[in-house]
Amino acid sequence: MSIVEKAGANVLKTDFGKKDKKKKKDKNRVEEMAETPQPGPEKIDLDFAALARRGFYNPDDRSSQLALEMRAVKRRLLRRIGYLRSSGERQAFRTPGKQRNMILVTSTRAGEGKTFTAINLAFSLAFEDQIETLLIDADLSRPKVRDRLNLPEAPGLHDRLLNPKLDAESLGWRLASAPLTIMPEGARAERPTDLFSTARAQEMWTSLSTEKPQRLVIIDAPPVLAATDAVMLAKYADEIVFVIEANSTPEAAVAAAVDELIDINPNVSLMLNRCQIGAGGAHYGSYEYYDRSDATAAPAGKDKPSSEG
Numbered sequence: 001m002s003i004v005e006k007a008g009a010n011v012l013k014t015d016f017g018k019k020d021k022k023k024k025k026d027k028n029r030v031e032e033m034a035e036t037p038q039p040g041p042e043k044i045d046l047d048f049a050a051l052a053r054r055g056f057y058n059p060d061d062r063s064s065q066l067a068l069e070m071r072a073v074k075r076r077l078l079r080r081i082g083y084l085r086s087s088g089e090r091q092a093f094r095t096p097g098k099q100r101n102m103i104l105v106t107s108t109r110a111g112e113g114k115t116f117t118a119i120n121l122a123f124s125l126a127f128e129d130q131i132e133t134l135l136i137d138a139d140l141s142r143p144k145v146r147d148r149l150n151l152p153e154a155p156g157l158h159d160r161l162l163n164p165k166l167d168a169e170s171l172g173w174r175l176a177s178a179p180l181t182i183m184p185e186g187a188r189a190e191r192p193t194d195l196f197s198t199a200r201a202q203e204m205w206t207s208l209s210t211e212k213p214q215r216l217v218i219i220d221a222p223p224v225l226a227a228t229d230a231v232m233l234a235k236y237a238d239e240i241v242f243v244i245e246a247n248s249t250p251e252a253a254v255a256a257a258v259d260e261l262i263d264i265n266p267n268v269s270l271m272l273n274r275c276q277i278g279a280g281g282a283h284y285g286s287y288e289y290y291d292r293s294d295a296t297a298a299p300a301g302k303d304k305p306s307s308e309g
Helices: 003-035 048-053 065-080 114-128 145-149 157-162 192-196 199-210 229-234 251-264
Strands: 042-044 102-107 133-137 173-175 180-183 216-220 239-245 268-273 286-289
Touching (some): 065 239, 114 145, 114 180, 114 268, 251 268
Parallel strands (some): 102 216, 133 180
């Protein structure tokens, strides 16, 4: 064996050894969690004053511009999934197997405000409407929910996908002041798409939807053009909220991303973020159903810096 071949063999041996140790460590961690009784999500309180200073929804200020904007978005969304009748009356029950309670939030690329939108939507649903809500960080490669809410690392979605013996309902945190549960990303995943395409993932998403039909599940997914994860997750969702940053995202990129989603799931609605439309306009200025005949999202006005990615 030549010197180069020997060097290559040593590198391969070292790399595989590290990967094997990491996989074994993750497997042991998941098995230990499965054997440990799961008492339920830890109850927490969030610092909403601090979050409000960063632009997030504040339940103590329901007349703010953001609260009004989320209210308009939320009502259209609830009507689209059949949670509200046209009169505004809440549905008393759902048809078994057709809960329509899984809502995927994504965008064309990073930084358009999808995580900001997912968090504010969950806050608004839980605090204003007292709707049981589960917020899941499914962006396993670049998770942001914990960072935005200043929460520590904890077992979450990835751990549940690795081991179905884990109780998904016990993972994450439960707000003490509202019917909102937050499931973090969990252990870092190397190939999330492979996990999302398994029968195990199908079983988990179905279980989350059917076990609590009146609960709404908000899924913060990766951007469509950044990874294939969002397209894989789209098949589990009942409604997709596609966030577009006004006057920033190229129209051709938006059309390409939305077309990828609509091939899997036709229930796609567009939300225009960081824009102003006339007097009293909002950076959530548009929320409309996407049709394949639409070339692009609705045109927007001037940028209005407000939300985070």
